[in-house]
Amino acid sequence: MAQTQFADHRQAALALLSGNYKLTLKAGQFLGQLAIVASPLSVAQADWLAKLLNKHGLPSLARQEGL
Template sequence: MTDHPFTSHREAALTLLNGAYRLSRKAGQFLGQLAVDDSPMSEAQADWLAKLLDRAGLPPLAAGETQ
């Protein structure tokens, strides 16, 4: 879909939710929360999102977005 890092966690979450990626219910709920909540992610949330993006073969978040 894109070769460039995602500029926001919302953009990354929506890409995962709208794509044909295999997600658990828990992952879907997590991504839905990220899609609507603009508050900064915790380190644990950033790690989980990074893992989901990696598993889907998508680029990571842009540097600094995880803070």
């Protein structure tokens, strides 16, 4: 079954934070910020989030916000 992409970065960040994934303190802080801030992601933020989602086998974002 294909995984549905995340509609926005906040949902993706919450999925990583609420799952049983091994995250560094830095990654946890980054994801916590993304979960509460609705502003568009920078290119660097979008890249890091995409890498974290891929690393943990989660679907990607449906669209690249603000890019």
